[in-house]
Amino acid sequence: MTTNQKISIKTDLTKDLEHQFVTELERHQNIVHKVCTLYTNDRDSHNDLFQEITIQLWKAYPKFRGDSKFSTWMYRVSLNTAITLYRKSKRSVQTQDYESVIFKITADQYDDAQEQQLKLLYNALKQLGDIDKALVFLYLEDKNYSEIAETLGITEVNARVKMNRIKNKLRTILNP
Known part of the structure; x- marks a missing residue:
């Protein structure tokens, strides 16, 4: 060749x-x-x-x-x-x-209540640690615990335990 x-x-x-x-x-x-x-x-x-x-x-x-x-x-x-x-x-x-930052969204596309909820959620998520953010993100993406564990390199049991703790932490942050 x-x-x-x-x-x-x-x-x-x-x-x-x-x-x-x-x-x-x-x-x-x-x-x-x-x-x-x-x-x-x-x-x-x-x-x-x-x-x-x-x-x-x-x-x-x-x-x-x-x-x-x-x-x-x-x-x-x-x-x-x-x-x-x-x-x-x-x-x-x-x-x-x-x-x-100014976003160009027409009035009929904008839902103020949903926008406020998203802001609250993102602000609460920013208070979490890096791995916790990633875990919540994957959870919100409808990934099952097996996929979350594989993606993050942790066990499925660890993913479940962490998620329960994060849910409690987010409840505390969002409902003081």
Whole structure:
């Protein structure tokens, strides 16, 4: 086999891998957006985190073996990236709060009561630790405890116990 043939095969494999990755990312990009919303306060930070998670997903994609669903693997990489960057950002200057960002929503699309409930929930979630936030996020995504445990790298029993404790903590925060 000539060098040119080897390069051609490698290029084809890279293009196939890239196409598979982009297809899966497009199909599951809401996962990344939800993680970004949970760990950021403004649109710029959200976009930066989305970009960083996408880079980390792309770097790790060749090692994805398919032992779990792509979405489960994507949750894990996204949450780990967000938690790592969140911890680093605690040491830096805080940016503009998301409430001060103007959103272009028409009056018929806007539900004030729902918006207030979401703000309260996000404010309560921001008071939780990094792993607790991730656990609640997966729970709210209707993941079962087995999937939550696999994504976070804990046992299913531990996930259940932590979730019960978090629910009690959130009740205390939301209903003082």
